[in-house]
Amino acid sequence: MPAPSQGPARSRVLTGDTPTGRLHLGHYVGSLENRLALQEKHDCFFLLANMHAFTTRADKADDIRRDTIEIVKDWLAAGIDPAKSTIVLQTEVPAIAELTWFFAMLLPFNRVMRNPTLKTEIETKDLGDTYSFGFPMYAVGQCADILAFRPVFVPVGEDQVAHIEMCREVARRFDQVYCGVNPKTEDKDYARGGGVFPIPEALVGRIGRLVGVDGTNKMSKSLGNAIFLSDTPKEVQKKVGKIFTGRQSPTAPGDVNNALFQYVRAFIRDEARVRELEDRYTRGDNLGDGHVKQEVAEWINKLLEPMRARRAEFEKPGGDDAVIDIIRAGTKRANAV
Ligand code: TRP
Numbered sequence: 290m291p292a293p294s295q296g297p298a299r300s301r302v303l304t305g306d307t308p309t310g311r312l313h314l315g316h317y318v319g320s321l322e323n324r325l326a327l328q329e330k331h332d333c334f335f336l337l338a339n340m341h342a343f344t345t346r347a348d349k350a351d352d353i354r355r356d357t358i359e360i361v362k363d364w365l366a367a368g369i370d371p372a373k374s375t376i377v378l379q380t381e382v383p384a385i386a387e388l389t390w391f392f393a394m395l396l397p398f399n400r401v402m403r404n405p406t407l408k409t410e411i412e413t414k415d416l417g418d419t420y421s422f423g424f425p426m427y428a429v430g431q432c433a434d435i436l437a438f439r440p441v442f443v444p445v446g447e448d449q450v451a452h453i454e455m456c457r458e459v460a461r462r463f464d465q466v467y468c469g470v471n472p473k474t475e476d477k478d479y480a481r482g483g484g485v486f487p488i489p490e491a492l493v494g495r496i497g498r499l500v501g502v503d504g505t506n507k508m509s510k511s512l513g514n515a516i517f518l519s520d521t522p523k524e525v526q527k528k529v530g531k532i533f534t535g536r537q538s539p540t541a542p543g544d545v546n547n548a549l550f551q552y553v554r555a556f557i558r559d560e561a562r563v564r565e566l567e568d569r570y571t572r573g574d575n576l577g578d579g580h581v582k583q584e585v586a587e588w589i590n591k592l593l594e595p596m597r598a599r600r601a602e603f604e605k606p607g608g609d610d611a612v613i614d615i616i617r618a619g620t621k622r623a624n625a626v
Contacts, residue, residue, distance in 0.1 A: 302327050303440040303489075305336030305379070305431075308356035312363040313515035314589070315499040315508035318555055319446030323494045325368045327444060333374040334438050334623060335364060337616070340379045340386075341431070344424045345414065361612045363518055366600035375626075376619035379434065384624075388433035389426070395462045396429060396455065404428050406451040414511070432456040436463075436486045438626060443489050447497030448507075453489065460486040496555050504533035504548035519600060522590045529586040530579075539577035543570040549581055556588040 304320065306312070312321065327333055337360065342353040361376060369376070379385055401407070407428055411420065435443055435456050443453050457476070464470040464484030476488040498507050501514025508515050516528050534547045544550075545567045557563050566584075569576040603612060 299330070299332040300442070301334065301438055301440040302331040302442045302444065303334040303336060303435050303438040304444045305338045305377075305434055306360055307338045307341040308353060308360045309342060310356055310510045311359060311517045311519055312367070313508055313510065313517045314555075315446070315501075315515065317367065317518065317592075318496040318499050319494040320444050321364075321367050321369075321494075323444040323492055324374075327442065327492075328370060328374045331442070334377055334440070334626075335369060335374055336377045336379055336434050337361065338379050338427075338431075338434065341427045344421060344427045345416070347421065347423075357616075358609055358612050361616060362600055362603045362608075365603060365612070365615075366596040367518060368596075368599070371615045371619065375622050376616055377623040378616050378620045381620045382437065382623055384437050385430065385433045388437055389430045392432050392436075392459050392463070393426070393429045395459050395466070396432075400458075401425050401428055401455070404451050404455060406448055409448070428452055428455060429459075432459045435489055436460055438623075439485075439487055440489050441487060442492050444492040444494065447493050450491050450493065453491035457488050460484070460488050496551075499555060500548045500551050502528045502531050502548075516589065518593060518596055520593070522593075525589050525593065526583075526586045529582050529589065532582065534578050536578055538573075539575050539580075540573045542573040543576070543578075545570055549578060549585070552585045552589075553581060556585055556592065558588065 302324075304324065306316070324333065324335065337357050339353055339357050342356065343350075346353060357378070364376065365371070402425060404425075407425055410416070416424065431452050432455060435453070436459070443456075445453060461470075461472075461476075461479065464479050464482070464486055465472050468484045470479055470482045470484045474482045474484075480487040500506070501508040501512055502516065503512070503514040506512050506514055516525055520528070529552070532549045532552065534543070534549050536543050536547070550567065550570065553563055553566055557566070566576065566581060568574075570581070602608070
């Protein structure tokens with residue numbers, strides 16, 4: 290496979306996913322969509338954070354392997370193109386583990402434990418105080434995932450911004466301590482000021498937090514409120530039909546800040562139509578939830594249709610091997626970088 294096209298002008302992008310299961314629409318609007326645009330203009334690295342999966346499932350290595358292959362199928366289905374972007378397997382890049390060790394010395398322990406994303410995760414995953422030593426360590430590891438590639442941008446969902454902030458702190462500290470960069474240097478000048486690591490920037494997608502079909506919580510596989518990129522048209526229709534609004538009748542004035550209208554704005558890619566629906570809904574102009582849901586489901590299915598077609602290619606016999614070849618080629622290139 291040819292190496293992704295790369296000119297000196299192409300600045301780098303890195304992001305990753307922890308292989309925990311199939312990707313959903315929240316991933317799409319939060320980050321995947323950005324990645325598709327970025328791969329056209331940047332040298333993109335997409336990391337399979339399988340080591341992170343071990344922080345909560347160390348006894349499930351086989352599942353992690355399977356989830357890793359599945360997530361690549363989701364990426365490829367969504368349009369990540371291995372001829373343009375590099376897909377990287379974390380466990381096969383030793384530099385990441387090495388950097389993690391050194392970065393762990395540059396962050397106060399209490400700073401890591403105060404990381405709000407970690408805290409939320411401990412709560413929502415009900416980890417109590419029995420989580421492994423390695424669990425909070427993944428946040429330090431994530432700094433290494435990123436900085437090993439010296440990217441300028443890190444496209445992520447809103448929940449990851451706290452991690453990127455920590456990564457920026459480590460980069461500054463490393464550059465100051467080991468490269469003599471003046472602490473007064475502006476973030477954009479760290480590389481020019483002699484730093485090994487440029488200070489990367491988080492890029493949050495069009496919709497940083499997509500509500501799930503339960504209408505209240507963030508879309509998430511573990512909460513059972515997700516529409517997956519691999520769902521069938523029927524499943525999509527059924528799930529969209531479940532979005533709870535609490536509205537009584539098509540002639541009652543509706544609230545366009547409800548969950549259903551978050552979907553309208555996220556997936557109906559026709560501005561004029563969105564305005565029209567919002568207007569009629571607000572006025573209670575005989576616009577039923579059922580009708581709006583039908584339209585939302587059609588748009589989502591239109592988005593997912595080409596993904597279903599691309600995915601089908603990898604579901605054929607030999608599909609897993611093709612995916613593994615792509616991972617191998619990308620990881621080889623990543624190790625060179
Ligand atoms: N922690 C991220 C998540 O759960 C996945 C991830 C691992 C990541 N390494 C990364 C994201 C580096 C951005 C950059 O979604």
